[in-house]
Amino acid sequence: MFNKIAIFIFILFAVILLYLVNEYNNSYQVKLIAAERINYIQLAADNFSKFGFVFCFISWVFSNIIAIKTKKTIWLLIPLLLTSIISIIVTGHTEEIFKFKKAEGLWKGSFSISYLVAFFSVIFTILVIGINYFMLNYFQKKQL
Numbered sequence: 001m002f003n004k005i006a007i008f009i010f011i012l013f014a015v016i017l018l019y020l021v022n023e024y025n026n027s028y029q030v031k032l033i034a035a036e037r038i039n040y041i042q043l044a045a046d047n048f049s050k051f052g053f054v055f056c057f058i059s060w061v062f063s064n065i066i067a068i069k070t071k072k073t074i075w076l077l078i079p080l081l082l083t084s085i086i087s088i089i090v091t092g093h094t095e096e097i098f099k100f101k102k103a104e105g106l107w108k109g110s111f112s113i114s115y116l117v118a119f120f121s122v123i124f125t126i127l128v129i130g131i132n133y134f135m136l137n138y139f140q141k142k143q144l
Contacts, residue, residue, distance in 0.1 A: 037104075056082050059078055071140055
């Protein structure tokens with residue numbers, strides 16, 4: 001029963017994330033002056049990244065509960081996969097915003113480190129999931 005509820009919530013969040021990605025993609029079509037348009041685009045990207053990482057955390061909690069109930073730690077791959085995908089999408093958003101700022105003359109001489117941030121967020125997620133995996137195995141062995 002809990003698995004079905006978790007799958008329903010995953011699907012609901014996935015639909016919301018698809019909506020937010022669509023909103024971000026459509027934000028480039030809004031007819032505003034460049035300074036206001038970049039704020040609008042940044043807001044769309046921020047909405048996606050905030051909701052995306054909240055979704056990753058919730059999926060991590062559900063995956064842990066399902067892994068404890070089913071005694072299968074393969075469920076921990078779901079939050080790893082989701083976090084990796086969302087990190088890559090957020091990196092793409094950040095890079096597009098950086099390029100848009102350069103094209104519109106709003107660039108202030110900075111440089112983009114979005115790929116580095118994505119790399120470290122995926123590495124951090126792998127470490128957290130690895131620690132979580134060993135903790136779940138220890139917890140399950142102790143229960144036997």
